[in-house]
Amino acid sequence: MTLISNLKIKYSELWKSMTHHKFVSQLGDGSLPPSIFKAYFLQDYVFVNDLVPLAAQGIAKAPDLNTASIFNKFLIGVLDPENDLFIRFFKKLGATKQDYSSAKASPVTQAFGDFLVRTSLEGTFDDIALVLFVTEGTYLDWGNRLLEEGANPKNLVYKEWIDLHGPNVLGELVSWLENYLNNNSKITLDRAEYLFHTALRYEFLFWESAYNHKNWFDD
Secondary structure: OOHHHHHHHHOHHHHHHHHOOHHHHHHHHOOOOHHHHHHHHHHHHHHHHHHHHHHHHHHHHOOOHHHHHHHHHHHHHHHOHHHHHHHHHHHHHOOOHHHHHOOOOOHHHHHHHHHHHHHHHHOOHHHHHHHHHHHHHHHHHHHHHHHHOOOOOOOHHHHHHHHOOOHHHHHHHHHHHHHHHHHOOOOOHHHHHHHHHHHHHHHHHHHHHHHOOOOHHHO
16 A cells, blocks of 8 residues: 555545535535635635745755656746736635735644745655645545536636636646655655644644634734
């Protein structure tokens, strides 16, 4: 059995809790309250600021140029088209420039981001690849499932967000990461389990935090 298969089996309950969260289900059927998606989207915008260093360090620590180019392609996608998408979505969600330019990280977003940055700076390329597999692999899982189920919410923002996390966008990257981790990674099992479980736990808590959002900064 492969490394990724073992990890997904060991943490299958948490993986399912993340990929089948009520946020995802309601995103698919269109019943997710816009206020919840807006809260999530603002935090995701903040989160990307820490995802970028993870990808950038992946390029710097890549074992060869071909691998670096794969991470570079992902980084370009985050910095250019995805940034444009954020701005476009914010307008549709009724979030002003002040809202997103001054958005602060919730405790979960802060902790998750700190974990990403520390892993990127102190970890190896294999560490970075494993964490990126969790962040992108979980999103591909729920995105692909909703597409296969024929999810077609009337809210066009929800529909596009689902489409952006299907196999046409994330499939190649996630497949490459899984193949690399299974066949070329030198990461120890203990280290792999720690990184996989920690990243997966934060992905689940990210949904939870968004769904039960509060204004942390008014306390």
